[in-house]
Amino acid sequence: MSFVSVRNVWQRYGDRSILERVSVTAEEGEFVSIVGASGCGKSTFLRMLLAEERPYKGEISIEGGATAVEPNRERGVVFQKYSVFPHLTVRDNLMAAEGFQTRFGRLRGAARKEAAARADQMLTRIGLSHVAQQFPASLSGGMQQRLAIGQALTAKPRILLLDEPFGALDPGTRLQMHDFLMELRDETNMTVFMVTHDLEEAFKLGDRVLVFDKPRWDPQDPNVIGATITYDFDARHGGMPHQDILDHFPSLAAG
Numbered sequence: 001m002s003f004v005s006v007r008n009v010w011q012r013y014g015d016r017s018i019l020e021r022v023s024v025t026a027e028e029g030e031f032v033s034i035v036g037a038s039g040c041g042k043s044t045f046l047r048m049l050l051a052e053e054r055p056y057k058g059e060i061s062i063e064g065g066a067t068a069v070e071p072n073r074e075r076g077v078v079f080q081k082y083s084v085f086p087h088l089t090v091r092d093n094l095m096a097a098e099g100f101q102t103r104f105g106r107l108r109g110a111a112r113k114e115a116a117a118r119a120d121q122m123l124t125r126i127g128l129s130h131v132a133q134q135f136p137a138s139l140s141g142g143m144q145q146r147l148a149i150g151q152a153l154t155a156k157p158r159i160l161l162l163d164e165p166f167g168a169l170d171p172g173t174r175l176q177m178h179d180f181l182m183e184l185r186d187e188t189n190m191t192v193f194m195v196t197h198d199l200e201e202a203f204k205l206g207d208r209v210l211v212f213d214k215p216r217w218d219p220q221d222p223n224v225i226g227a228t229i230t231y232d233f234d235a236r237h238g239g240m241p242h243q244d245i246l247d248h249f250p251s252l253a254a255g
């Protein structure tokens with residue numbers, strides 16, 4: 001039994017088919033990169049993995065469980081746009097992520113102390129101890145995104161969903177974030193699904209690279225047919241496949 005199992009998943013909005021016949025499995029600890037043209041349904045796929053929305057058809061199960069009906073602690077998420085709270089300090093941003101795990105959203109007494117200790121550990125882990133009392137606006141993009149990742153990791157999710165997490169960062173910061181992410185992954189054995197528009201990043205970080213694309217076009221109405229996984233590259237050897245291979249996937253270049 002696979003850790004994550006997506007079976008014949010379809011999604012549609014109104015009369016538009018976004019995804020169809022999406023089937024894929026992933027093992028625990030695997031890093032799955034996702035690429036594909038803009039608008040082909042990559043974020044939609046992540047939202048379904050997060051259980052933020054339900055598939056129109058099909059099943060998504062974690063360790064053989066039923067399709068989840070709402071997000072839970074097993075799944076953490078980081079988006080391209082910084083999802084941190086601007087009115088809270090860096091440290092309080094991590095404390096807030098802890099608070100969300102309690103029923104009333106507020107921590108007291110011993111629980112608060114433990115949460116504070118965990119927040120401080122996380123600050124060290126993400127390299128932000130020195131700016132703990134600052135507000136996000138005073139941080140660089142890379143620091144804000146490390147904070148967002150720290151928030152997502154506070155709940156110790158077994159699955160981390162990353163939607164173009166480094167898209168807004170400069171190339172140097174991006175490389176630093178790659179190292180950071182690989183370290184985290186080695187430590188935690190998390191299963192990661194990461195959407196990116198950067199092919200090199202997809203192959204560098206991923207064990208696999210999934211390509212989302214429309215399998216065919218209906219010239220009368222492009223909305224009739226949804227996208228699916230048209231290719232599942234083995235990327236464990238690291239680098240990008242030879243250009244000859246990539247030439248067979250024009251949607252990659254467009255992405």
Ligand SMILES: Nc1ncnc2c1ncn2[C@@H]1O[C@H](COP(=O)(O)OP(=O)(O)OP(=O)(O)O)[C@@H](O)[C@H]1O
Nearest residue numbers: 013014018036037038039040041042043044045195
């Ligand atoms: N809640 C929604 N209701 C209606 N249409 C939606 C909804 N969410 C997404 N869509 C549409 O579904 C299609 C797929 O969107 P999605 O955001 O998943 O694409 P994407 O592959 O992530 O694109 P990008 O690379 O630009 O982020 C788009 O045409 C989008 O407009």
Ligand SMILES: [Mg+2]
Nearest residue numbers: 042043044163
């Ligand atoms: Mg998207």
